[in-house]
Amino acid sequence: MPTHFLLKLPVSFLIIFHNLVTVILLSTPALGEDDHRYTECRGYYDCGLLKNISYPFWATSSRPQHCGREDYELTCREDQYPVMKIKEQDFLVLNFSRQVYTMTIARSDLWDTPCTDNIVNTTLDYDRFSYVPAVRYLTLLYGCRPGNMSVLNNFTCKIMGMDGNISYYVDDSLSRIRMGNWTSCYLIIRVPIMWEALDAMPPENVTTGVLKEVLKQGFQVAYDAEWELCQQCVVSNGTCGSNSRDNTYVAYGDDQSKEQHFWCLCPLRGGLSHGD
Known part of the structure; x- marks a missing residue:
């Protein structure tokens, strides 16, 4: 845009234009980050005979911490059983009943x-x-x-x-x-x-x-998975995760009708809110 043209525009318009450009530039990386986390958290964790392990569990090797809850980390012992630490004691996880x-x-x-x-x-x-x-x-x-x-x-x-x-x-x-x-x-x-x-x-x-x-x-x-807090996101092809900074739940979803990703922030003890 020519400089002389900008000089003729009202100051209020220039301020609005500047703010709009700033919002676009700042929001683009955030959307990309949400898209990356959504893709990561769609994956499952396998160890031995236990397959397709998902939220609230996570493992450094395949499911990052933001895909589960902080105290639900699993490690795989000799490719046979997941191990979970509870109160400084190690427990072998033998089976899940997700229902x-x-x-x-x-x-x-x-x-x-x-x-x-x-x-x-x-x-x-x-x-x-x-x-x-x-x-x-x-x-x-x-x-x-x-x-x-x-x-x-x-x-x-x-x-x-x-x-x-x-x-x-x-x-x-x-x-x-x-x-x-x-x-x-x-x-x-x-x-x-x-x-x-x-x-x-x-x-x-x-x-x-x-x-x-x-x-x-x-x-x-x-x-205690607090699964009901993210159920609406799961129905919308989402996947649950967590935000360790403020102890809230996040569900990353894929809104097919809008062809863009959205995220849902689910408080620890409250209702479910959506953003897109």
């Missing part, structure tokens, strides 16, 4: 053997997870003195260099052992398992191998 938002997990340190040196109770982050009703507890007692308990549910475990290698398990009912006898064991932890696994355990002659198989079945937890 009811539950998953089956097992403590990684108790996966190959009930004899662990990590003597801590199993704990969940109750802001994100809750036990399903069918979960029960096994109490594992280590380093017990011989001869002090006349019960059959014992197994051999030598942990942390202790001299005593007699261990016991007891279920929630404590029907096979008196509480006072626990003082004869050095270390005690509680581990969640499914009721079906507990009910199938033989009442006597439990070997380390039998207990190992029970623990390998893991236990189910429900996870």
